[in-house]
Amino acid sequence: MPEPLPRSFYDQSALTVARALLGAILVRAEPGQPRLSGIIVETEAYTGLDDLASHGRHKPTPRNKPMWGPPGHAYVYLSRGMHWMLNVVTEAEGAPAAILIRAIRPVEGVELMAERRPGRTPRELTSGPARMTRALNVTQALNTVDMTTHEAGLWIEPGQPVLEEQVRTGPRVGLGKTPEPWFSIGWRWWVAGDEYVSR
């Protein structure tokens, strides 16, 4: 069984990590359940410094504090009062930055994912940040856990590298009234033509 990506992987620029995560395998292992996994096909980078779209744009608060924490840990928060979002913290401790994992292509445990997403087509199982967390049972309970070990049942393994010619970038999704240039900057990465990419 491959080892989780190490802390040094996440201790890089958020932009570098967001690109490098394409093709990696997100793994969810819960006691008494079959292992769930999928290939990461869509990511978004949020840096704190001057990024007016990022939760790390201001001071640390109870919610966004994990973004300042050590790289390789999870940052999970509730969006719109009902959807859990999964991020991986990047860059050195003290620098607020994280990657939002927006979509995966299911590999292992598709049956269980389907059970958790009743009435959905296969494509709808994990083709969006909240769809994915629902299929993988990622909730608040996983906020701040270390994703560089097997301990918490959530980690990322190396996968098949995605070639540069298959990578696309574009504006991040759902930013509302975020001002330019942050609204349109190409900090969303996805695999060209993959049906599991959101929208």
Add this chain to the structure above:
DNA sequence: CCGAGGATTATCT
């Protein structure tokens, strides 16, 4: 197929 609007609640101003 497509766009509009509602759901639902923690979080921050």
Add this chain to the structure above:
DNA sequence: GATAATCCTCGGA
């Protein structure tokens, strides 16, 4: 009190 790194349903074509 307003907002939110979203998803789903429904109505119209």
